[in-house]
Amino acid sequence: MTNVLTARDLRKSYGRRDEVVPVLRGASANFRPGEFTALMGPSGSGKSTFMRCASGLERPDSGSVVVGGDEIADLNEPALTKLRRQKIGFVFQSYNLMPTLTVRQNLELPARLADHKVDKRAMRDLADRFGIGETLRRRPAQLSGGQRQRVAIARAILAGSQVLFADEPTGALDRASGRVVLDVLRESVSAGQSIIMATHDPAAAALADRVLFVSDGTIGGELVGADAETIAARSADMELA
Numbered sequence: 001m002t003n004v005l006t007a008r009d010l011r012k013s014y015g016r017r018d019e020v021v022p023v024l025r026g027a028s029a030n031f032r033p034g035e036f037t038a039l040m041g042p043s044g045s046g047k048s049t050f051m052r053c054a055s056g057l058e059r060p061d062s063g064s065v066v067v068g069g070d071e072i073a074d075l076n077e078p079a080l081t082k083l084r085r086q087k088i089g090f091v092f093q094s095y096n097l098m099p100t101l102t103v104r105q106n107l108e109l110p111a112r113l114a115d116h117k118v119d120k121r122a123m124r125d126l127a128d129r130f131g132i133g134e135t136l137r138r139r140p141a142q143l144s145g146g147q148r149q150r151v152a153i154a155r156a157i158l159a160g161s162q163v164l165f166a167d168e169p170t171g172a173l174d175r176a177s178g179r180v181v182l183d184v185l186r187e188s189v190s191a192g193q194s195i196i197m198a199t200h201d202p203a204a205a206a207l208a209d210r211v212l213f214v215s216d217g218t219i220g221g222e223l224v225g226a227d228a229e230t231i232a233a234r235s236a237d238m239e240l241a
């Protein structure tokens with residue numbers, strides 16, 4: 001099956017001349033439509049940086065990212081912004097909700113930016129499922145951290161992008177709310193979306209189709225269809241390595 005996104009040999013360093021810190025050291029991965037991928041690895045191993053570079057939010061120093069046939073290094077900023085709005089979603093660890101907009105307006109934002117019609121029924125249904133249906137008129141500052149996280153995920157799901165990157169999307173949630181979110185992500189994958197989720201939780205990673213292990217700025221291994229125990233054991237080995 002054709003990849004929906006291919007990342008090849010991504011390299012990225014931060015800092016300046018005397019203090020350059022290499023964060024990505026040649027990270028490569030392929031992502032197929034209808035595939036749920038978990039990214040695991042020790043804190044600071046480069047998961048978020050990989051997702052920012054692979055999603056076109058940040059330019060790598062070198063390497064290639066191809067999305068639906070387009071090499072994003074060849075795109076200028078307006079073209080890249082357009083491609084991102086049409087094809088790529090991102091759930092940030094910090095949620096990135098617009099503080100001056102209500103929850104409803106935040107949920108409608110990606111559709112408006114991409115010139116799509118807002119599906120109000122889908123928005124209501126998902127908000128109710130996520131337990132945020134009563135918060136639609138509030139602004140993000142009037143929500144709990146967990147509610148903000150669910151608004152950010154609902155917003156990304158409703159955008160209906162081909163590829164969705166989610167950086168620890170269940171980090172602020174209790175087990176029951178986390179489970180609802182993971183169920184919705186799975187349904188979205190069944191509908192053909194490709195989801196890439198960074199997580200430290202082996203139980204969440206076990207719901208993905210495969211786990212890619214990020215180690216010291218590269219993709220250092222893969223487990224397909226593994227259970228939570230196997231994933232936890234592999235993660236523990238990596239932390240010790």
Ligand SMILES: Nc1ncnc2c1ncn2[C@@H]1O[C@H](COP(=O)(O)OP(=O)(O)OP(=O)(O)O)[C@@H](O)[C@H]1O
Nearest residue numbers: 014015023041042043044045046047048049050198
């Ligand atoms: N904008 C930046 N400027 C300088 N250093 C950065 C920047 N972004 C990330 N880093 C550094 O790059 C390294 C990898 O960070 P990254 O956020 O990608 O790791 P991570 O695997 O997602 O970690 P975590 O599991 O804690 O979220 C860290 O050492 C971090 O301090």
